[in-house]
Amino acid sequence: MNPSMTGTLRMPAHVHFGYGTRAQLPRLLRLHGTRVLAVADPFLPSTQLFRDVLADLRAAGLDVTVYTDITAELPASSLDAAGTVARDLNPDVILAVGGGSTLDAAKLIGLLAAHGGTVSDYYGENAVPGPVLPIVAVPTTAGTGSEVTPVAVVSDPDRALKVGISSPFLIPQAAVVDPEFTFGAPTAVTAFSGIDALVHLVESFTAAPLHLDWASALPVFTGRNVFAEIVALQGVAKLGTWLPVAVADPENREAREQVSLGALLGGLSFGPTGTHLSHALQYPIGALSKTPHGLGTGLLLPYVLEACLTDPDTVRRIAAVGTALGSTSTTPAECAYDAVSAIMAINAAIGIPRSLRDIGIAEDELPHIARLGLASQRLVAIAPVPATADLLLSILTRAFRGALGDRGQS
Ligand SMILES: [Fe+2]
Known part of the structure; x- marks a missing residue:
């Protein structure tokens, strides 16, 4: 099958x-x-x-x-x-x-x-x-x-x-x-919780398939999931358009409605599916920097996606995210890089710091963070590309510097 x-x-x-x-x-x-x-x-x-x-x-x-x-x-x-x-x-x-x-x-x-x-x-x-x-x-x-x-x-x-x-x-x-x-949530709460919902949608949409034994007890998070795929991009499009509006104009009823629906779709998408590398890396980063969960997952997502642009299937999936976020580029590679850039732009618009340096992480902590991230087995297991220590360290290094590679920067 x-x-x-x-x-x-x-x-x-x-x-x-x-x-x-x-x-x-x-x-x-x-x-x-x-x-x-x-x-x-x-x-x-x-x-x-x-x-x-x-x-x-x-x-x-x-x-x-x-x-x-x-x-x-x-x-x-x-x-x-x-x-x-x-x-x-x-x-x-x-x-x-x-x-x-x-x-x-x-x-x-x-x-x-x-x-x-x-x-x-x-x-x-x-x-x-x-x-x-x-x-x-x-x-x-x-x-x-x-x-x-x-x-x-x-x-x-x-x-x-x-x-x-x-x-x-x-x-x-x-x-x-x-x-x-x-209504009434502080701006930072709207921003950090809303961007975390976007990460839930993108990570569940890009999750790798687990080879499940359907005759056995199933894991709680099943990896790539045909049902999640149906709702995830709808949620991505809603949050991409409306999260910056909700942060800038908290009384906007349509923005609150669309962001709430996007977050709900995020829960429906990742609930059975799971999330992967932004979450695996946020847990140690959150513990070290005492920063909120969504700040960390949102900060990391562009760097995670860029690092996953190494096989055609993942490029196509991230390209679909780019299209949901408004890309009109014509090739999968361009749409995928547009996804990375669009998420960077959303982060900037809603006040998510650009780099791990900005939130007080020291460069010599990165190998330790990579090791702890790798230990979150249920998360790294559904990363779209094999999650090696080198891969995690390269994600962390770019996130530390706040610098995407050449293509993602454009
Ligand atoms: Fe989360």
């Missing part, structure tokens, strides 16, 4: 998108019962929008307890404590409202409430033994796509890098993506 024509779709049973879709929340929650644990960003209870949502839920007869004790960077121990709270409350369903970290927290609270133990018991892939508490997820930022994906990321003081917990059981039962929630 041609592995490029296989695919896997995993997503919530209900995905609603658009202004006003939050009115569906009482019905979605009621599918699972009446006792609701609302896990929310700490600032949300002070907002009228969230208060209105709670009032609607209570008017519909739902018994809602609000939990906002979410710690930045999601230390595993803070989630263990939240899991104990959830077990004592014994809710029927979790409503998660917030940015990517809060949605991730809600997934893990649902996991601990259902299966006990501590978060560290479930590190890695496919360690979740069965369904978790049902989750209805409402993102307030347009970026991670966590509302539809099988992954949550935590920090652990015993580990140098952030740790992922991934399982299809962590996919929420429902996602409600109402762009109204994204």
Whole structure:
């Protein structure tokens, strides 16, 4: 079988998108019962929008307890404590409202409430033994796509890098993506989360095929995925056009709508497929430089793509990204270089630093970063070209200098 024509779709049973879709929340929650644990960003209870949502839920007869004790960077121990709270409350369903970290927290609270133990018991892939508490997820930022994906990321003081917990059981039962929630996000949050969504789309579109054994347990991230390919370029086109607008004009309702949809498509695309080198390298860079995830993945993406322009299939794929970003060049090689240049231009427009030097990385740290990146096996496994230590070091060296090769620079 041609592995490029296989695919896997995993997503919530209900995905609603658009202004006003939050009115569906009482019905979605009621599918699972009446006792609701609302896990929310700490600032949300002070907002009228969230208060209105709670009032609607209570008017519909739902018994809602609000939990906002979410710690930045999601230390595993803070989630263990939240899991104990959830077990004592014994809710029927979790409503998660917030940015990517809060949605991730809600997934893990649902996991601990259902299966006990501590978060560290479930590190890695496919360690979740069965369904978790049902989750209805409402993102307030347009970026991670966590509302539809099988992954949550935590920090652990015993580990140098952030740790992922991934399982299809962590996919929420429902996602409600109402762009109204994204208004008021700081400019940097709009930029960093939005560019991360673009990286999700591009990396899932360019993922290498894994040679899956369909008779065995499947990996959470399956590599090249015919379904992801259908949605990824749509999302790329939306973000390419509208992310700079949303950053420059945060009250623009069409821009917020298009960026929210692009980020949702990013989650639907990479959720079953995976991401690769920008993500593998961002984790050590984020740990060293204390910079946000999306800043790092966005900064790295042009250098990663340029380094992958070494075989015709990958050139064609990156060329399709270039076309989605507006390239009118006539050859695949030109369109592919246009993709690299276009992403550099988007980064510049939305305030993503150009180089690793700009974010405080030292040149002598690059080999160490390359080694740590290479250790993220599930990510490097679906890189479109073989991810050798030399390849990662050459990506990092160009990213450090902020200099593409001659073609990408033009
Ligand atoms: Fe990401």
